Amino acid sequence: MKFKMEQTLIDVTTMDRNRIRLIVLLITVLMFVLSGGAPVDDLTPPGW
Amino acid sequence: MILAYAVLLGLLIVLLRAGLQQRTLQPPPLESVWIVFVAFVPQWFAFHNPSTGWLLSDQMAAAILVVTQVLLLFFAWRNRSLPGMWALGGGVALNLLVILANGGLMPVSPEVATRLLPEATHTWSIGERLWMTKDVVLPVEAMSLPWLADRFLLPEGLPLRSAFSLGDVFIAWGAFRLLWSTAEQNQTDDTPISLQPSGETQ
Secondary structure, three states, X not given: OHHHHHHHHHHHHHHHHHXXXXXXXXXXXXXXXXXXXOOEOOOOOOOO | OHHHXXXXXXXXXXXXXXXXXXXXXXXXXXXXXXXXXXXXXXXXXXXXXXXXXXXXXHHHHHHHHHHHHHHHHHHHHHOOOOOOHHHHHHHHHHHHHHXXXXXXXXXXXXXXXXXXXXXXXXXXXXXXXXXXXXXXXXXXXXXXXXXXXXXXXOOOOOOOOOEEOHHHHXXXXXXXXXXXXXXXXXXOOOOOOOOOOOOOOO
8 A cells, every 4th residue: 555655746747847847958959040040020010 | 030930930830730630749848938028129129119229329239239139149058958948049040140240230132132122222321220120221342241141031912021041940940950850759548647847758
């Protein structure tokens, strides 16, 4: 029983760590492409 | 934003693949994430936030663009062992190269600017920054490295209009490759739980 609980804790911890890493990865990649890329796609001239 | 859409599309494909093949996403740990944040914030105020973007001179915008792209190159170098990172860094390097060669902003030709928004040709001038973008309008014959400029257009008929560079293509590919790598390790629900910390699983 104790072993199962420890296994579950390890599983949850690993899952949470992966989830956090995925969120960090996504936000980082989004910030990277928005900063590193230079496309013209914001088509809003002044006064429009 | 077109690159953000590309990332979100890539994420959707990765999630579909992981779901269909019952794979567990295993995102790699990133080094020095703060560098990307430090690079992103000034760019947000200079190029993405209308209330502050218009306040900056072309020279100030160019300086922010160059410095922040150097920071991104440093981040890519720190994480060069990750899949897709060479494409991400290479794309930024190509963009930075043509930006430096043309005075600090990405060149775009008057023809491309006209095709993007034909009804707004009176809102830009040759030699000046194109609205609040990272681009400067330059005739092709006045550009350095014109093949690295924003010269590609999305196909007609799409709801989005955008001009992008070869470097942007590399960046989009690198981002997709990095996301794709999170589902590459073939782990199913039947895989025994490893007692090792995540990232060190066999």
